[in-house]
Amino acid sequence: MALIVQKFGGTSVKDRSRIFNVARIVANTRNAGNDVVVVVSAQGDTTDDLIAKAQEITNSPSSREMDMLLATGEQISIALLSMALQEIGVSAISLTGWQAGFVTDRAYSRARIKRLDTERVESELARNRVVVVAGFQGLNRSDDITTLGRGGSDTSAVALAAALHADRCQIYTDVEGVFTADPRKIPKATRLKEITFDEMLELASLGAQVLNNRSVELAKKYGVELEVLSSINPIPGTIVKEETKVEGMLIKGVAKDDNVAVISILGVPDVPGMSFKVFSLLAQRNINVDIILQSSGTDGAKDLIFTVPLDDAESALSLLQEHKGRFGGGEIKVDKNCAKVSVVGAGMQSHPGVASRMFEAIGSQNINIHMISTSEIKISVIIDKADADRAVAAIHDAFIQ
Amino acid sequence: MALIVQKFGGTSVKDRSRIFNVARIVANTRNAGNDVVVVVSAQGDTTDDLIAKAQEITNSPSSREMDMLLATGEQISIALLSMALQEIGVSAISLTGWQAGFVTDRAYSRARIKRLDTERVESELARNRVVVVAGFQGLNRSDDITTLGRGGSDTSAVALAAALHADRCQIYTDVEGVFTADPRKIPKATRLKEITFDEMLELASLGAQVLNNRSVELAKKYGVELEVLSSINPIPGTIVKEETKVEGMLIKGVAKDDNVAVISILGVPDVPGMSFKVFSLLAQRNINVDIILQSSGTDGAKDLIFTVPLDDAESALSLLQEHKGRFGGGEIKVDKNCAKVSVVGAGMQSHPGVASRMFEAIGSQNINIHMISTSEIKISVIIDKADADRAVAAIHDAFIQ
Numbered sequence: 001m002a003l004i005v006q007k008f009g010g011t012s013v014k015d016r017s018r019i020f021n022v023a024r025i026v027a028n029t030r031n032a033g034n035d036v037v038v039v040v041s042a043q044g045d046t047t048d049d050l051i052a053k054a055q056e057i058t059n060s061p062s063s064r065e066m067d068m069l070l071a072t073g074e075q076i077s078i079a080l081l082s083m084a085l086q087e088i089g090v091s092a093i094s095l096t097g098w099q100a101g102f103v104t105d106r107a108y109s110r111a112r113i114k115r116l117d118t119e120r121v122e123s124e125l126a127r128n129r130v131v132v133v134a135g136f137q138g139l140n141r142s143d144d145i146t147t148l149g150r151g152g153s154d155t156s157a158v159a160l161a162a163a164l165h166a167d168r169c170q171i172y173t174d175v176e177g178v179f180t181a182d183p184r185k186i187p188k189a190t191r192l193k194e195i196t197f198d199e200m201l202e203l204a205s206l207g208a209q210v211l212n213n214r215s216v217e218l219a220k221k222y223g224v225e226l227e228v229l230s231s232i233n234p235i236p237g238t239i240v241k242e243e244t245k246v247e248g249m250l251i252k253g254v255a256k257d258d259n260v261a262v263i264s265i266l267g268v269p270d271v272p273g274m275s276f277k278v279f280s281l282l283a284q285r286n287i288n289v290d291i292i293l294q295s296s297g298t299d300g301a302k303d304l305i306f307t308v309p310l311d312d313a314e315s316a317l318s319l320l321q322e323h324k325g326r327f328g329g330g331e332i333k334v335d336k337n338c339a340k341v342s343v344v345g346a347g348m349q350s351h352p353g354v355a356s357r358m359f360e361a362i363g364s365q366n367i368n369i370h371m372i373s374t375s376e377i378k379i380s381v382i383i384d385k386a387d388a389d390r391a392v393a394a395i396h397d398a399f400i401q
Numbered sequence: 402m403a404l405i406v407q408k409f410g411g412t413s414v415k416d417r418s419r420i421f422n423v424a425r426i427v428a429n430t431r432n433a434g435n436d437v438v439v440v441v442s443a444q445g446d447t448t449d450d451l452i453a454k455a456q457e458i459t460n461s462p463s464s465r466e467m468d469m470l471l472a473t474g475e476q477i478s479i480a481l482l483s484m485a486l487q488e489i490g491v492s493a494i495s496l497t498g499w500q501a502g503f504v505t506d507r508a509y510s511r512a513r514i515k516r517l518d519t520e521r522v523e524s525e526l527a528r529n530r531v532v533v534v535a536g537f538q539g540l541n542r543s544d545d546i547t548t549l550g551r552g553g554s555d556t557s558a559v560a561l562a563a564a565l566h567a568d569r570c571q572i573y574t575d576v577e578g579v580f581t582a583d584p585r586k587i588p589k590a591t592r593l594k595e596i597t598f599d600e601m602l603e604l605a606s607l608g609a610q611v612l613n614n615r616s617v618e619l620a621k622k623y624g625v626e627l628e629v630l631s632s633i634n635p636i637p638g639t640i641v642k643e644e645t646k647v648e649g650m651l652i653k654g655v656a657k658d659d660n661v662a663v664i665s666i667l668g669v670p671d672v673p674g675m676s677f678k679v680f681s682l683l684a685q686r687n688i689n690v691d692i693i694l695q696s697s698g699t700d701g702a703k704d705l706i707f708t709v710p711l712d713d714a715e716s717a718l719s720l721l722q723e724h725k726g727r728f729g730g731g732e733i734k735v736d737k738n739c740a741k742v743s744v745v746g747a748g749m750q751s752h753p754g755v756a757s758r759m760f761e762a763i764g765s766q767n768i769n770i771h772m773i774s775t776s777e778i779k780i781s782v783i784i785d786k787a788d789a790d791r792a793v794a795a796i797h798d799a800f801i802q
Contacts, residue, residue: 016457016458019458020458051475052479053477053482054480056483057417057420057421057484057488058484058485058487058488059479060485061485062484062487065480065483065487065495066480066483066496068476068480068483068495068497069476069477069481071476072473072476072477075469075470075472075473075476076451076454076470076473076538079455079466079467079469079470080455080458080470082466082469083455083458083459083462083463083464083466084458086459086462086463087458087459093465094466094469096546097467099544099545120544143500143521145497161580172740236579238705240734265438352572372748375633
């Protein structure tokens, strides 16, 4: 008998038939002799509806009241799912975030879990109940409701799995696992049986959008074995864990990220401290800089080129324009028509052929590469947005098919 | 500086404009130098929508999960009202039932308040905040969410007023106070300035539907001065308190209750214990019997006639049919086309003319009286439903105009 934590997102519980679908998955897991803790998100559009209600009242709601409001979404889901489980004969009980023992810091709307008191969950499990827990939410030390921010339900599930020493944490989504590329774009993309945490982290941050990064980091930290699988077609999905068996395939996936803009500052004086001035300015405004490229200086000036998330491009630009005197006053340009395409796979660095094979695939499509960035387990290139899908297909062909 | 508890029902917070209307009433009370605790219900149709969601899942939801579900309704209201208060510059904080310290018994869906820990509410008041509390809900000793049942938000408000020793508890509704009769039916009906708890209890149970009975009982028990007033037209309303000044008018109101059925059991053996057999049977099924009339026995048999709530008529009938052998086996009839019309006023018993004046008014309209019941402060008659509005008008004319 194993203990399994299962997490279902908002789409998986959006209406009556999807709720019963989830209830049957849970019942099957239970009937196979497992203890089950279920973590659910708010139904379908509930969160958006609640946000709209708040926006009718004010443009700047207090984040405490916003969390008070949003936490109702998951509370509705857990009650309905528990009713559905009971309806099909499964003993079940719902618990809000605070009832399940999630203690967080005070950062409303993006709280971090400080502690998890699993006493209540364990006592309900001991009474042979399926425990249905509201994801995304907790309680701070003032007894006020907090929410964990984007992807918070994944984080709730992994934290519960870690604290309960669960045998597995299953993340149910609307895809059947982690694929070598986006299967809607690359028909040849195949499902991976296994992937390491590090590979998953690179794929997630590269726009594969299957698992929230914070939850993968947490799973890695506490050694929680994850499984990504589909709530519609519940065949075995992709296991995410520390070490994978050596497989024939070195490259685990090809990912595309459209949410990228390239900013160029031309003619920066080639003196020490210039990069720090630029990037500390951006860091103060919480703008994440990803790839950085610096041209070699000629006649005492250099060009500084880097990427930021597309949504932050305008505010980064106006911030830099405002302070341009501090780094030479040269021209500042922004390019929003680009994309980042990456290959991910552990051990890549010890296989020097990977990069050249990737560049060859891109070159064979007559696609120009603007920037290159590499790490131990990935190679990313910045190219024109219009070329991105063709590049992904060519790279996928070169490595995986 | 006074402490005032203000309660607003679901209609009063049903949309953006009504929420801001409530916020302005609260702000005015605050700006007049008072501390304010606000109790709100779920918005407009929210509770019905949540019940519909549950009914999609199951016909017999567990009452624990139902309370988990329904409690979200008030939680949404308190967050939105707090945002609206903050938007118009009033420092405010929302608290759920459990945050506000409502400890109840275990009876889900109709819990009773056992204790109220006001520590959190008092500390927020001390920080000069308006405290916005979710009505209708509490927490039992297992840390599970409970709801107080019908009219629960009124009860929450009165309990808070009692525990905080508030100077007044204002119940905002969609009428301007307590009237001598239903003003939609009787244009001459006038608003009462004051009324006693006992009179209010009789009027409430007689169908005046202004204040929930449990909340009036609680207010009487703890001596909480109530004021019933309108959230649309916030002029002074009706004060409900222990003693009222002697006024010219003896009769406080005329009320009609349509939710009545008359059940007749004919030919019951005229032996001791028969009434007990009938009424204990109904009590076991939680069917409230109101007026009871027993015909004098002739040839060893008597007729037993009594009223029950209209909604319970069918189940009472089938219950009695099933056990009819136990009380003689005579004919059992039910009449659903009747109504109860009552006059209420303290000291009525010492004015014997009241009853005859009431019967005269009814007789003048050629209306037949089926049953009569009297207490210290009321006289009720059962008549045909079709005659009820005419009877109320005639009685109102006779006593009040």
